[in-house]
Amino acid sequence: xxxxxxxxxxxxxxxxxxxxxxxxxxxxxxxxxxxxxxxxxxxxxxxxxxxxxxxxxxxxxxxxxxxxxxxxxxxxxxxxxxxxxxxxxxxxxxxxxxxxxxxxxxxxxxxxxxxxxxxxxxxxxxxxxxxxxxxxxxxxxxxxxxxxxxxxxxxxxxxxxxxxxxxxxxxxxxxxxxxxxxxxxxxxxxxxxxxxxxxxxxxxxxxxxxxxxxxxxxxxxxxxxxxxxxxxxxxx
Numbered sequence: 001x002x003x004x005x006x007x008x009x010x011x012x013x014x015x016x017x018x019x020x021x022x023x024x025x026x027x028x029x030x031x032x033x034x035x036x037x038x039x040x041x042x043x044x045x046x047x048x049x050x051x052x053x054x055x056x057x058x059x060x061x062x063x064x065x066x067x068x069x070x071x072x073x074x075x076x077x078x079x080x081x082x083x084x085x086x087x088x089x090x091x092x093x094x095x096x097x098x099x100x101x102x103x104x105x106x107x108x109x110x111x112x113x114x115x116x117x118x119x120x121x122x123x124x125x126x127x128x129x130x131x132x133x134x135x136x137x138x139x140x141x142x143x144x145x146x147x148x149x150x151x152x153x154x155x156x157x158x159x160x161x162x163x164x165x166x167x168x169x170x171x172x173x174x175x176x177x178x179x180x181x182x183x184x185x186x187x188x189x190x191x192x193x194x195x196x197x198x199x200x201x202x203x204x205x206x207x208x209x210x211x212x213x214x215x216x217x218x219x220x221x222x223x224x225x226x227x228x229x230x231x232x233x234x235x236x
Contacts, residue, residue, distance in 0.1 A: 017085060017089070018086040018089075021066075021088035021089045033204070034201055036200045036201055037128050039200065039223065042073075043127050043199055045230060046072075046125060046127060046156065047072075049125075050073065054232070057079075057121070057123060058078075058081070058121050059073055059078045059079065059121065060081050060082075060125070061081070061083070061125050062126045062145070063085075063111060063132070064082030064089070064090075064093055064106070066096060067092065067097060067106065069125055071097050071102055074097070074102040075102050078123075081106075081117070083107055083108070083109040084106075084109070085109070085110060090107065111129060111141050112133070112140035112141050112144060114145070114147065121150065122149075122152075122153045123155075123156070124148075124149060124153065126157040126158070128158060128228075130174060131160040131171055132171050134172055135178070138172075138182070142183070146235055152234060155232065155233045155234075155235065157229075157233075159174045159179075159229055160173045160198070160227070160228055161173060161175075161195065161227050163227055168211050179229060179231055183233040186236060188233045188234065191232045192230065192231065193229060194229075195229065196229070198227075198228040199223050200224040200225075201223065202221075203224050
């Protein structure tokens with residue numbers, strides 16, 4: 001089955017992430033207790049990245065959602081800013097940070113603009129954001145990232161890769177060629193690009209409906225594993 005023939009559970013034009021956080025509904029008729037990316041902990045790939053010593057200085061968690069990654073990094077002592085387009089996500093993130101007694105500068109922001117943060121960050125982590133932006137928005141997003149990062153700053157990004165079944169769960173899956181072109185010289189130095197797996201929630205019936213019969217890969221705890229690109233790039 002080709003990508004064009006794959007069943008599509010998501011119409012990108014219909015996704016309202018603010019409404020999703022308020023109602024638990026990504027698509028009409030599919031209500032979930034938690035949204036698929038709300039795993040209540042940082043992505044295992046992000047944990048590996050931090051443990052390897054590649055998180056430094058002032059950190060931006062872009063598309064932070066309810067704050068799991070930002071709170072994790074702040075708990076390790078990093079100065080973290082968490083930004084998301086959805087006000088309800090930011091409210092949830094602030095409440096979680098307060099519960100766990102960590103300090104994170106959470107704010108609502110447009111990932112294609114990031115106004116007011118020029119040359120602010122040494123590390124940017126981005127999990128499950130880029131594939132929520134259409135191709136033109138992604139170009140603006142990459143330009144905004146370059147502007148808010150200091151020379152030599154490092155970006156760690158996870159985004160859904162285009163594949164035989166990605167239309168069933170990815171708003172805008174991303175191809176390898178696009179990523180290599182977006183993070184190329186003279187503005188960037190691409191240091192890693194490889195396949196990996198993003199951890200999602202244990203799939204409830206409403207989520208399984210979105211996946212429409214695609215073969216599922218689960219971890220030992222029953223969490224869904226979905227194919228992503230693992231990208232690391234240095235801002236020149």
